[in-house]
Amino acid sequence: MPAPHATPPAADRRRIRVGSAPDSWGVWFADDPEQLPWQRFLDEVAEAGYEWIELGPYGYLPTDPARLRDETQRRGLTVSAGTVFTALHRGPDTWEATWAHVAPVAELTAATGARHLVVIPSFWRDDKTAEIVEDPELTAEQWRHLTAGTERLAREVRERYGLGIVVHPHADTHIDSEAHVERFLDATDASLVSLCLDTGHYAYCGGDSVRLIETYGERIGYLHLKQVDPEVLADVLAKGTAFGPAVRQGVMCEPPRGVPALEPVIDAASRLDADLFAIVEQDMYPCPPDRPLPIARRTRGFLRGCGV
Known part of the structure; x- marks a missing residue:
């Protein structure tokens, strides 16, 4: 395990780009x-004061x-990353299906000029129905498949599309808790695999984002800023509620109303040499169409107050 920095470098919030x-x-x-x-999403995200966006689920934008570049550029927006879901723990037999899903997303992401591909592990519990579809704990063999498959994906995406992958720990997946995240990082090549630290998901699963940044700083390649409502989370954990229903219950909340506090996270991240x-990601599926924009405006204002 990497050691924390003995003398943290000075914070430089200018190196953090908010979207x-x-x-x-x-x-x-x-x-x-x-x-x-x-x-409407593109219109409102620009109106809220953001300059960077992710693609979201492939096919939404x-x-x-050419059309995507036109639609984003005329609103003053630039793409930061695409997103894919994978089930690499299931072994080499899943590779063809994985690549069939990844390739078009990676191609579009690269065509926008973005350089990151966010990789989310498949859910062991369905996010809509809450049905348990796999054991929440991987076997030793499945961990080997996961880490080897992720490294293979990183090589292919880099060589073919010039993108770097950032793996996203996520609730109800096999990379969720502090122990699972550390095991994954310790078993993968740092030159190939970086982490997308989602502060909300990591808190949801009991992790400390600041400690992760300070301990594995060289592996942090991307951030998702998000908070959880501690009261709702306590109920979710007590009842074993699946992530999808938990979101509908309001487990992800508008900052600065939840945890973790984002100022220390931003401070720790701004001390990295990166x-x-x-x-910003506040899970709100589904939600009334007029709800997101006011929240987005307030959140952007809050983050400006944090210096980014």
């Missing part, structure tokens, strides 16, 4: 009648690169 994502507008799927149109994206 938002379709997730903060209640978008989880490429096409869903409960979600607002993509044009236009997949034609340029980082910090993408």
Whole structure:
């Protein structure tokens, strides 16, 4: 395990670039009648004061690169990353299906000029139905498949598309808790695999974001800024509620109303010798169409008060 920095370098918040994502507008799927149109998302994310966005689920935003560039550029927006879901712990037999999902997302991401691909492990519990579909704990063999498969994915994405992968610990996946995140990082090549630290998901699963940044700073390649409501989370954990229903219950909340406190996270991240994206994600699926914009405006104002 890496040791914490003995003498932390000076903070430089200028190296943190703040953006938002379709997730903060209640978008989880490429096409869903409960979600607002993509044009409105782009209009409102720009109106809220953000300059960077993620692509969200592939197919929600236009997949034609020229049209996507036109739609984003005329609103003053730039893409920071694409997102894929993988089930690499299931072994080499899943590779073809994995690559069939990853390749078009990576191609579009690269065409926008972005350089990151956020990789989210598959859920062991369905986020809509709460059905348990796999054991929440991996076997030793499955851990080997996961780490080897992730490194293979990182090589392929880098060589073919010039992108770096950032793996996203996520509630109800096999990379969630502090112990699982550390095991994953210790078993993967630091030159290939970086982490997308989502502060909300990590807190949801009992982790300390500041400690992770201070201990594994060289592995932090990307941030998602998010908070959880501690009272709702306590109820969720006590009842074993799945992540999807927990979101509908309001477990992810508007900052600065939840945990972790984002100022110390931003301070720790700004001391790393790295340029980082910090993408705001407040899971709100589903939500009324007029709810996201006021929250997005207030959140952007709050983050400016934090110096980013």
